[in-house]
Amino acid sequence: xDAINEVGLHKASVVMISGKAGVSPAxxxxxxxxxxxxxxxxxxxxxxxxxxxxxxxxxxxDRSDVVARLNxxxxxxxxxxxxxxxxxxxxxxxxTQSMHDEALYRxxxxxxxxxxxxxxxxxxQVMPKQQAVQVAKTIAALIDGIWLRGALKPEGxxxxxxxxxxxxxxxxxxxxxxxVQLTAVPA
Numbered sequence: 001x002d003a004i005n006e007v008g009l010h011k012a013s014v015v016m017i018s019g020k021a022g023v024s025p026a027x028x029x030x031x032x033x034x035x036x037x038x039x040x041x042x043x044x045x046x047x048x049x050x051x052x053x054x055x056x057x058x059x060x061x062d063r064s065d066v067v068a069r070l071n072x073x074x075x076x077x078x079x080x081x082x083x084x085x086x087x088x089x090x091x092x093x094x095x096t097q098s099m100h101d102e103a104l105y106r107x108x109x110x111x112x113x114x115x116x117x118x119x120x121x122x123x124x125q126v127m128p129k130q131q132a133v134q135v136a137k138t139i140a141a142l143i144d145g146i147w148l149r150g151a152l153k154p155e156g157x158x159x160x161x162x163x164x165x166x167x168x169x170x171x172x173x174x175x176x177x178x179x180v181q182l183t184a185v186p187a
Contacts, residue, residue, distance in 0.1 A: 001042060005086035009039065009093035040103050043094045046087060047111055053079035054118065067174065069122045070139070074166050077115070077143050078159045088151045115140050126174060135173050142166045 002020050003012035014035055018025040032038040054076030061068045081087065098104035116136050123132035146165060150157030 001086040001090045004093050005089050008089075009035075009097065014038075036097070036101060036104075039090075039094065039097060040101075040107065042090060043104065043107055046082070046090065046094075047107065049081040050076065050079070050111070051114065053077075053081060058118075066122050066125050067170065070119065070170050071163075071167055073115070073118050073122070074139070074143065074163055074170075077147070078157065078162055083147075083150075083157045083159055085156060088156070092151060112140070115143070135170075138173075139166060139170065142169060 003017045006012075007016070012035070014025045014028050017035070017038065018028050021028070028034075028038060032041055054073055057072035057076050058069060061072050063069070082091075094104060095108065098108040119136035119139050120129075120132050123135050127135070143162075143166060146162045147157060150162060
């Protein structure tokens with residue numbers, strides 16, 4: 001991640017990466033089979049951290065509080081482990097490479113489906129299935145889009161603003177489609 005943060009994936013050679021890790025290039029090639037597999041292993045770690053951050057937040061929220069659970073999912077996606085500069089740049093490299101690498105593409109699909117599954121499950125508690133599917137897709141698109149826009153800004157992702165925008169949308173959807181009057185969800 002440090003190498004990608006400094007020079008980008010294409011310029012981050014195995015020699016550079018091994019120097020930062022304090023190991024020989026042969027060790028990286030032996031254990032990972034090269035830079036592409038090292039990126040895959042790195043992203044598996046990042047995705048595990050993402051999953052853990054969402055799961056941990058959900059553990060502390062009452063199962064019947066759909067709004068708080070949706071907020072926990074959103075918050076997990078904007079966890080510090082996901083918004084730190086070197087992780088952000090690694091995510092961007094991963095997304096770019098996943099269009100050309102089958103193993104990375106599979107990882108991205110698993111991540112995408114996990115997020116949609118979490119969102120659909122919660123939304124189906126308060127709205128019809130088809131509507132829950134559409135709202136879940138929109139929330140996921142908001143998470144990705146706001147995350148990407150923030151990632152491309154020199155100052156990085158404004159996490160409180162991101163969570164506020166997404167949670168405002170969630171509140172509007174639940175009030176509009178479920179006839180539920182909700183108070184503002186804290187960012």
